[in-house]
Amino acid sequence: MTLTEIQQGTAEPLAQQRHLETEIPGPRSRELMVERRAQVSNGFGAQLPVFIERADGGILRDVDGNQIIDLASGLGPTALGASHPRVRERLVAQLDRFTHTCFMTTEYESYVEVCRWLNAHAPGDHEKRTALFSTGAEANENAAKIARYVTGGRRFIAFRGGYHGRTYMTMSLTSKEKPYKTGFGPFSEDVFHAPVPAGPRETAASVAPCLDEVRRILIDNDPATFAGIIIEPILGEAGCLPPQPGFLAGLREIADEFGILLIADEVQSGMGRTGKIWAIEHDGVVPDLLVAAKALANGMPLSSVTGAAEVMDAVHPAGLGGTYAGNPLSCEAALAVFEQFDGGGVLERAEALGEIADEMLKPLVGSGVGVIDVRGRGAMIGIEFGDDESLEPAPDAAKAVSQYCHANGVLALTNGVHENVIRLLPPIVIEPELFRDGLRVIIDGVRTVAGRRG
Ligand SMILES: Cc1ncc(COP(=O)(O)O)c(C=O)c1O
Structure with missing residues (x-):
């Protein structure tokens, strides 16, 4: 199946065009939001309060008939579009067989097939094993459990912005801290946060001091008490930040030197989004544990931890697991995703989107419109807003541009350490012309907001 066919969804193909029927949010979405507020915990935020009734390729159609360009993929999972025909076909066939047995109770082949593909495609030629779970957080929890189990250490180094x-x-x-941790403490005292050399202020010269800081944390706190280092090879929530070249390789050396595990959290950056199956491949680094989720099953809940056979097999039977871990429907969705990778074209499309974004967005940097950085890889792109001279973060500008995009039918979400980044995670299958239309709206938004601020 070609990428063009992939976008066409199922029975009713959704026209791949932006279309505004009402203001956004429209009247029906506003009505539903009233009910949502009355019924759903306030703890769940809503970045764009519209209700979706159909989604396919690069388009979300809301209950008022507006067609919104999707530059978020449901926070990353629907890389092949939210109505992929092969995902649907495999899900329907599985629904006719069974929905659940619990893999720890009685087995099914699709779980093993998913593990086989991940073992074959995770970096490194060594023999590997995989364990499947449901969410990204759950897989990271299990990676931490495995790292503690095999090293005997309890502490971790993670990174600022991670x-x-x-x-x-x-x-x-x-x-x-905000909004993820505020009010929820206390947290584990076994985690140290180190700086990452990434972002518009950092250069190659920042790599060595950042690596020294990681070493210092280990040495000052008894290296034997550490289990691992965990890092996103491109920091997603921090605003699609790739660390400076050489940093991940430096972490690999430190992990080897101190006998601890290097864990790559590829929940957001993995499964082709950056133009390679795993973002860490851009740096040629082989992690000890690779964690995937999100696009792994194109929106069905599935996550994984992959590592060397001797590491993954060290844990005693029933030490890992979960009732829904590796649910058979999710496994079928993942197998449909793997078919697309095996068929070719997905990585090239992600790369092509990155090139379009570079070509259209990079000229904004330094042009006096408050964009201080455009970075990322493939279809994982960050547009950072700040003062053109001091680089002081400008979260209000990012928010205003995002609101402009929403009002004009483009879903473009803000994030970043200072909330001053617009992060683009478009479905990889989005039509290049539709993607360009979305970027044109962003550029108009940037100019409009800069004009307002004078
Ligand atoms: C890098 C990274 N790790 C872990 C998670 C958590 O995944 P989940 O929301 O599926 O628990 C996310 C989610 O955004 C993520 O981006």
């Missing part, structure tokens, strides 16, 4: 989930261990590994 995000690893909303469970207790993963909140501890996450550095950003």
Whole structure:
């Protein structure tokens, strides 16, 4: 199946065009939001309060008939579009067989097939094993468990700006306080946060001091008490920040030197988003544990931890698991995703989107419109807003541009350590012309907001 066919979804193909029927949010979405507020915990935020009734390729159609360009992929998972025909076909066939047995109780082949593909495609030629779970946070929790088990250490080094989930261990590994940790403490005292050489202020000269800081944390706190170092090879929530070249390789050396595990959290950056299956491949580094989720099953809940056979097999039977871990429907969705990778074209499309973004967005940097950086890889792109001279973060500008995009039918979300980044995670299958249309709206938004500020 070609990428063009992939976008066409199922029975009713959704026209791949932006279209505004009402203001956004429209009247029906506003009505539903009233009900949502009355029924759903306030703890769940809503970046764009529209309700979706159909989604396919690069388009989300809301309950008012607006067609919004999707530059978020449901926070990353729907890389092949939210109505991929092969995902649907495999899910329907599996629904006719069974929905659940629990892999720890009685087995099914699709779980093993998913593990086989991940073992074959995770970096490194060594023999590997995989364990499947449901969410990214759950997989990171399990990576931490495995690292503690095999090293005998309990402590971890994570990074400033890093995000690893909303469970207790993963909140501890996450550095950003608000909104993820505020009011939820105490957190594990076994996590140290080190700086990453990434972002518009950092250069190659920052790599050595950052690596020295990691070494210092280990030495000052008894290296034998450490289990691992966990890092996103491109920091997603921090605003799509790739660390400076050489940093990940330096972490690999430190992990080897101190006998601890290097864990790559590829929950957001993995599964082709950056133009390679794993973002860490850009740096030629082989992690001890590779964690995947999100695009792994194109929106069905599935996550994984892959590592060397001797590491993954060290844990005693029933030490890992979970009732829904590696659910058979999710496994079928992952197998449909793997078919697309094996068929070719997905990585090239992600790369092509990155080239379009570079070509259209990079001229904004230094042009006096408050964009201080455009970076990322493939279809994982960050546009950072700040003062053109001092680089002082400008979260209000990022928010205003995002609101402009929403009003004009483009879903472009803000994030970043200072909330001053617009992060683009478009479905990899988005039509290049539709993607360009979305970027044109962003550029108009940047100019409009800069004009307002004078
Ligand atoms: C890098 C990274 N790790 C972990 C997670 C947590 O994944 P989940 O929301 O599936 O628990 C996320 C989610 O955004 C993420 O981006």
